Amino acid sequence: MQGVGFRPFVHRLATEMRLGGQVGNDAQGVFVEVEGLGLEIDVFERRLVDEAPPLARIDRVEVIETAPRRQRRFQIAGTRAGGQVRTFVSPDIAVCADCLAELDDPRDRRYRYPFINCTNCGPRFTITLRLPYDRPNTTMAGFSMCRDCQAEYNDPSNRRFHAQPIACPACGPQLWFARQGERIEGTDPALNAAVRALEADGILAVKGLGGFHLACDATSSAALAELRRRKARPAKAFAVMVKDLGVAALLAHITPREASLLESPQRPIVLLRRRSDSSLTPEVAPDNPLIGLLLPYTPLHHMLLSAVPGPLVMTSGNLADEPICFEDDDARRRLAAIADCWLEHDRPIHVPCDDSVMRVAGDLIVPIRRSRGYAPLPLKLPAHVTPTLAVGAELKNTFCVGAGSDAWVSQHIGDMGSLETLAAFERSVAQFDRIYEVTPERIAADSHPGYQTRAWAERRSADEPVLVQHHHAHVASVMADNGIDAGQSVIGFAFDGTGYGPDGAIWGGEVLLAGYDSFERVAHLRYVPLPGGDASIRNPYRVALAHLRAAGVSWTADLPPVQAAGTDELLVLERQFARGFRCVPSSSMGRLFDAVSSLIGYRHRVSYEAQAAIELEAAAEAQSLAGSGAAGNFNFEVGRGQIDAAPVVRAIASAVKVGVPAGIIAAEFHHAVVAMIARVAAEQSAATGIHVVALTGGVFQNTVLLQGVRAKLEAMGLSVCTHRSVPPNDAGVALGQLIVAGTRP
Ligand code: ZN
Ligand code: ZN
Ligand code: FE
Numbered sequence: 001m002q003g004v005g006f007r008p009f010v011h012r013l014a015t016e017m018r019l020g021g022q023v024g025n026d027a028q029g030v031f032v033e034v035e036g037l038g039l040e041i042d043v044f045e046r047r048l049v050d051e052a053p054p055l056a057r058i059d060r061v062e063v064i065e066t067a068p069r070r071q072r073r074f075q076i077a078g079t080r081a082g083g084q085v086r087t088f089v090s091p092d093i094a095v096c097a098d099c100l101a102e103l104d105d106p107r108d109r110r111y112r113y114p115f116i117n118c119t120n121c122g123p124r125f126t127i128t129l130r131l132p133y134d135r136p137n138t139t140m141a142g143f144s145m146c147r148d149c150q151a152e153y154n155d156p157s158n159r160r161f162h163a164q165p166i167a168c169p170a171c172g173p174q175l176w177f178a179r180q181g182e183r184i185e186g187t188d189p190a191l192n193a194a195v196r197a198l199e200a201d202g203i204l205a206v207k208g209l210g211g212f213h214l215a216c217d218a219t220s221s222a223a224l225a226e227l228r229r230r231k232a233r234p235a236k237a238f239a240v241m242v243k244d245l246g247v248a249a250l251l252a253h254i255t256p257r258e259a260s261l262l263e264s265p266q267r268p269i270v271l272l273r274r275r276s277d278s279s280l281t282p283e284v285a286p287d288n289p290l291i292g293l294l295l296p297y298t299p300l301h302h303m304l305l306s307a308v309p310g311p312l313v314m315t316s317g318n319l320a321d322e323p324i325c326f327e328d329d330d331a332r333r334r335l336a337a338i339a340d341c342w343l344e345h346d347r348p349i350h351v352p353c354d355d356s357v358m359r360v361a362g363d364l365i366v367p368i369r370r371s372r373g374y375a376p377l378p379l380k381l382p383a384h385v386t387p388t389l390a391v392g393a394e395l396k397n398t399f400c401v402g403a404g405s406d407a408w409v410s411q412h413i414g415d416m417g418s419l420e421t422l423a424a425f426e427r428s429v430a431q432f433d434r435i436y437e438v439t440p441e442r443i444a445a446d447s448h449p450g451y452q453t454r455a456w457a458e459r460r461s462a463d464e465p466v467l468v469q470h471h472h473a474h475v476a477s478v479m480a481d482n483g484i485d486a487g488q489s490v491i492g493f494a495f496d497g498t499g500y501g502p503d504g505a506i507w508g509g510e511v512l513l514a515g516y517d518s519f520e521r522v523a524h525l526r527y528v529p530l531p532g533g534d535a536s537i538r539n540p541y542r543v544a545l546a547h548l549r550a551a552g553v554s555w556t557a558d559l560p561p562v563q564a565a566g567t568d569e570l571l572v573l574e575r576q577f578a579r580g581f582r583c584v585p586s587s588s589m590g591r592l593f594d595a596v597s598s599l600i601g602y603r604h605r606v607s608y609e610a611q612a613a614i615e616l617e618a619a620a621e622a623q624s625l626a627g628s629g630a631a632g633n634f635n636f637e638v639g640r641g642q643i644d645a646a647p648v649v650r651a652i653a654s655a656v657k658v659g660v661p662a663g664i665i666a667a668e669f670h671h672a673v674v675a676m677i678a679r680v681a682a683e684q685s686a687a688t689g690i691h692v693v694a695l696t697g698g699v700f701q702n703t704v705l706l707q708g709v710r711a712k713l714e715a716m717g718l719s720v721c722t723h724r725s726v727p728p729n730d731a732g733v734a735l736g737q738l739i740v741a742g743t744r745p
Contacts, residue, residue: 009051019034021033021071092123095297099121117167122165126351139350173347178344210371215241218284227315237291238285238314243295252291253273257360262294262295268294270357271359300343361703364706364707366722370411375410379480388403390443390738391457403438445458474697477736479739481721486743489688517743521641524642531583537591537606555574561599592645593702596652596666610698620666630664630672631671635651
């Protein structure tokens with residue numbers, strides 16, 4: 001990887017050990033030539049791995065003996081000829097402890113300098129214009145180094161040797177505060193003005209690493225109400241940045257695993273169980289048992305969080321559903337109606353990159369959004385692929401470029417549907433082309449005829465794009481994520497909200513026997529007609545009514561979804577169902593979770609995807625924490641490729657009518673899904689001899705379900721694949737499309 005200080009590290013190590021030789025790049029990666037006594041070389045080899053810089057990633061060390069060339073000194077060689085070097089751009093990494101110490105040291109020349117960085121930390125991907133990763137090829141090109149910085153940059157023993165974004169107050173980027181016509185220069189005056197604005201419930205736009213954030217006081221309900229109104233975001237949770245782990249622990253319950261993820265150099269947002277006694281205003285995440293916390297990752301964040309009294313909401317600077325703002329003029333225009341004031345700087349952002357989001361489930365890390373800190377790290381593919389561009393899915397879009405055994409999954413792009421997102425998608429594809437110099441010979445897309453990504457792929461490619469069925473892509477994605485070889489097959493459970501089925505139905509509760517080359521749909525949730533497609537997604541009570549009807553349960557007034565619909569609406573829906581007018585058959589597991597949430601009276605209408613399912617999961621979790629696990633009272637009916645939810649729906653309706661507490665029903669429902677998966681997996685495994693089960697789709701972001709299924713299947717002797725690097729949700733679809741299309745003959 002370029003820009004992580006590996007060659008200077010080797011130089012320092014060899015020089016310290018008085019070994020001669022050289023280090024450089026060649027087509028295979030990094031080569032090192034050392035001359036010395038055998039014992040010294042052994043020690044060198046061990047230290048090379050053990051003491052490698054934090055951002056270096058060593059996949060493999062290969063040792064070859066050559067004749068000595070009597071090299072006394074050790075030097076850094078240029079790039080050796082012999083084929084094109086495929087080097088990797090490093091992701092952006094949180095400011096390191098050494099830089100933070102200097103930031104706080106009044107004697108240091110970078111004391112309180114908000115753009116301090118070194119070879120072990122700072123911006124990378126977001127400032128890269130093209131490769132090789134050298135300063136003129138970054139957005140730091142416009143800042144010429146002062147003599148002090150230049151000396152550090154040239155000194156192989158210095159921590160900033162060849163640190164491309166190296167800067168200091170004398171030569172580097174500067175910070176300022178702006179409000180209407182007013183502009184306050186200088187780090188401390190600008191910061192003070194920003195802090196005063198936040199204390200007065202203002203909304204501050206902060207230019208960060210991969211884009212602008214909108215910040216406000218997370219303990220002020222007035223500030224939050226205003227932010228929600230201006231951002232047109234009624235309920236979806238905002239992420240909160242806290243000064244350190246100590247403050248985080250006051251807001252959420254944090255396991256050691258979660259703590260180390262929060263403090264990792266990637267600094268993702270980690271979804272945590274919120275403490276009921278936290279100081280956060282409930283408007284931060286209304287009715288949401290989870291809270292997304294993150295720690296400061298730039299020096300500016302550290303300075304800001306030390307200066308304000310409490311936690312800050314830090315949400316992507318965008319309008320609802322649009323991509324994050326990262327260019328100064330565009331941000332000024334698009335955020336004008338949201339931000340009261342601005343904390344800005346003059347280091348341009350070239351590549352936008354949203355914060356990543358992660359969740360911990362026992363010993364698993366579940367990626368929810370893989371973006372800053374992770375993208376564009378390459379993923380190693382278990383199979384060789386033809387150079388291919390996979391355009392991904394429509395929501396939570398990412399795309400993926402791959403060639404040979406390398407794949408690069410893009411940062412989070414966003415939800416397709418607005419021109420801005422499509423433009424962001426196109427720009428990012430072009431940036432990837434420039435950085436990786438992969439010329440795709442194939443383009444892969446989802447088979448959904450209405451997807452903008454598919455239309456784009458058709459416009460872009462001379463040949464027809466390779467169309468990959470949505471749930472096949474999900475299963476291939478989790479397979480690739482677990483290094484499963486081409487030629488192997490798995491029993492894949494792809495449970496999500498929506499995906500296009502070749503029969504015209506909405507799929508989403510799919511059991512596929514799949515390899516990369518093909519799939520067979522061996523079972524699925526039995527179709528239930530859902531009224532009005534997208535309107536159902538926003539109105540779980542309608543989905544509940546559909547499931548009640550399909551299960552033969554009358555719409556009686558003692559059922560919550562019946563109460564949620566007006567009398568007139570019930571009449572209209574009744575007629576609609578009777579005629580089948582605008583009803584789409586669906587096997588969606590995501591919608592079944594929504595239906596159950598409404599059935600037990602939790603949530604009848606949602607303003608964002610998965611809102612209902614998150615609450616249902618939390619209720620089930622609370623129930624299991626309270627020690628009263630599920631008794632196994634609900635059961636899906638499984639037979640001849642059909643998984644029928646009707647018996648579960650009937651049992652839930654009866655339980656609701658006799659007043660069984662919602663938490664117990666939620667736990668029983670989760671238990672029923674786990675038991676159903678176990679049964680289907682056992683049957684398929686017995687029939688086919690396949691012992692690998694793959695779990696994928698947005699429904700598996702549910703950690704109660706994920707852990708329950710995994711434990712059960714492993715106890716049965718099956719091996720379970722879950723997502724590791726890419727999310728189970730639609731952000732992971734691009735990787736699956738890539739390997740399916742790229743491995744075709
Ligand atoms: Zn550093
Ligand atoms: Zn300088
Ligand atoms: Fe999906």
